[in-house]
Amino acid sequence: MADSNHTGTSFFLTGLPGLEAVHRWLSIPLCAMYVAALAGNSLILWVVRSEPSLHQPMYYFLSMLAMTDLGLSASTLPTMLSIYILGVREVALDVCLAQLFFIHTFSIMESSVLLAMAFDRLVAISKPLHYGTMLTSPRIARLGLAIVVRSIGLHIPAPIMLKQLPYCRTRLLSHSYCLHPDVMKLACADTHINSVYGLFVVLSTLGVDSVLIVLSYGLILQTVLSIASKAERLKALNTCVSHICAVLLFYTPMIGLSMIHRFGRRASPSSHVLLSYLHFLTPPVLNPVVYTIKTRQIRLRMLHLFRSDGTNIRDAQDR
Secondary structure, three states: OEOOOOOEEEEOOOOOOOOHEEEEHHHHHHHHHHHHHHHHHHHHHHHHHOOOOHHHHHHHHHHHHHHHHHHHHHHHHHHHHHHHOOOOOOHHHHHHHHHEEEEEEHHHHHHHHHHHHHHHHHHHOOOOHHHOOOHHHHHHHHHHHHHHHHHHHOOOHHHHHHOOOEEEEOOOOOOOOHEEEHOOOOOOOOOOHHHHHHHHHHHHHHHHHHHHHHHHHHHHHHHHOOOOHHHHHHHHHHHHHHHHHHHHHHHHHHHHHHHHHHHHHOOHHHHHHHHHHHHHHHHHHHHHHHHHHHHHHHHHHHHHHHHHHHHHHHHHHHO
């Protein structure tokens, strides 16, 4: 049966199946992940803003990545806390549509920023003498604006189209937050147009971005192999390690989740939920860790920050 009247329409979200009795306990590590994501990305933004030596293209792109990770975390946080702390699984249609808009928008933004960072590494390694003139601050600002416009513009139609659909009486979603394919499957109407549009958005963003990132690293590898000195080759490749880790953290769970949705019909519901957690929760937590460990300037600035705080605390205690 379908309900064409959207007044009072709501969906029911899913936590980890079979572990409902320990949801309160599971909220502890989940909250810790959100706190780590908030603190880590906020620290990255503060360090880049406060340290003049980091006012360079590479770190501007890193700031964009940190802001995107904060947005992605904020998009999934409300329903995750609602399920695991409050035990409330019901979410209104309008709230659900707003959440899926922001989740998908920030996901595309992250993919776009990772592509921009790959281009940054390509220019830095292939054309080091022109790096400063090619990636000027105004150009980076325009690129950031283009990323925002692209991500928002492509996803505005999705919630509008979903709003027009009638939904069946059974409105159980398979994730802990609202996602476009998940909501679309609950409609009691022809969703062919929605499906085609969703596929177009995925292929034109995540698909194109991933191909261009691979091509960028192909060109980077070609340039690195032409360098005579082994030490210089390793030094050039080392500047890409953090970005490669960020790309793997973002795309690997997404590919696994896509494969399970299409081919893993016998896969347990828990595998769907866990992979979605890896895709949406892990990058915001680990990206700041990876860049802090692998980027000397950021690591030194953070060490200086914590040492200064420790010195101030000791001075206050001595007084």
